[in-house]
Amino acid sequence: PIGDQARVSNPEIYDYQRRLVLEARALTNNAAAKARASWWLGQIPLSQMQSGFNFRHDLLSLPGTSTAPTALYYHSTGTGHLFARSDWSTDAFWMAFVAGRYDQSHAHQDQGAFTLNDHGWLAVTEIVWTHSGIQQGPEVHNVLRFVQAGATLPQQQDSTSTMIVTQGANGALAVDADLTPAYGVGAPIQNWRRQLAFANRAVLVTDDFAVSPGVSAIWQVNVPTAPVIVGPSARVGNLLIEVLQPADAVLSVLDWSSIDPDEFRSGYKIEVQGSGNRYVVRLSESGAIFANGFE
Numbered sequence: 113p114i115g116d117q118a119r120v121s122n123p124e125i126y127d128y129q130r131r132l133v134l135e136a137r138a139l140t141n142n143a144a145a146k147a148r149a150s151w152w153l154g155q156i157p158l159s160q161m162q163s164g165f166n167f168r169h170d171l172l173s174l175p176g177t178s179t180a181p182t183a184l185y186y187h188s189t190g191t192g193h194l195f196a197r198s199d200w201s202t203d204a205f206w207m208a209f210v211a212g213r214y215d216q217s218h219a220h221q222d223q224g225a226f227t228l229n230d231h232g233w234l235a236v237t238e239i240v241w242t243h244s245g246i247q248q249g250p251e252v253h254n255v256l257r258f259v260q261a262g263a264t265l266p267q268q269q270d271s272t273s274t275m276i277v278t279q280g281a282n283g284a285l286a287v288d289a290d291l292t293p294a295y296g297v298g299a300p301i302q303n304w305r306r307q308l309a310f311a312n313r314a315v316l317v318t319d320d321f322a323v324s325p326g327v328s329a330i331w332q333v334n335v336p337t338a339p340v341i342v343g344p345s346a347r348v349g350n351l352l353i354e355v356l357q358p359a360d361a362v363l364s365v366l367d368w369s370s371i372d373p374d375e376f377r378s379g380y381k382i383e384v385q386g387s388g389n390r391y392v393v394r395l396s397e398s399g400a401i402f403a404n405g406f407e
């Protein structure tokens with residue numbers, strides 16, 4: 113999910129997206145692009161338009177050669193969005209990450225946020241479970257949240273964070289993001305650097321930060337169901353979250369519906385706090401667990 117989701121809080125493919133690709137395929141003279149578009153159209157859950165006023169666009173549904181993609185990641189440098197996956201099977205482990213330009217009114221304060229998916233959300237912004245779909249603050253995103261005098265410090269519009277993406281073997285990626293600019297010049301956050309290591313159906317998240325006295329940093333991740341916390345680890349369905357640093361980390365859980373059940377209809381947030389100026393957290397698929405906690 114990127115930005116406001118005002119019509120449908122949980123983003124879904126609809127006729128509009130299908131129409132764009134149908135039209136692009138019809139207009140391009142690039143055979144490779146046309147074949148890639150045909151592949152995408154054959155993979156999405158919509159084989160035809162859903163609404164009557166869009167039926168005319170199905171006239172563009174001409175058969176053609178289909179070619180599956182091979183690249184396992186895409187970095188949109190203009191918007192600062194990264195998308196990566198373990199493979200192109202239906203069982204792929206999928207990640208998205210944000211570090212770029214923040215200058216739109218419908219954009220969110222989600223610089224530094226990550227999303228994980230495998231047959232459904234593993235870790236995702238809380239807005240997908242809200243009524244409005246337009247909660248924009250850092251509180252609802254998977255970021256390092258900075259707090260001063262009990263209030264969350266906001267990210268600043270007209271700022272540009274950056275990331276460097278390095279490709280490894282077998283779909284592995286290393287991401288190095290400078291998110292300090294998201295808080296503006298002179299802010300009490302002097303530095304926030306987030307590094308991601310994406311490989312083997314897992315993500316290692318390393319956060320280094322420097323803040324002014326009186327400012328605390330809370331590592332947070334939003335998840336679909338209530339987690340089970342044991343010491344520095346948490347399990348949420350197939351997701352295992354292990355806090356490797358700091359050594360004195362304390363995990364807590366927020367049930368979003370306890371804040372406002374009309375707006376926050378479900379979803380939970382895991383918060384991590386501890387000493388020092390570094391968090392290292394590993395998120396991986398752990399396999400299903402049963403009610404008694406045994407695998």
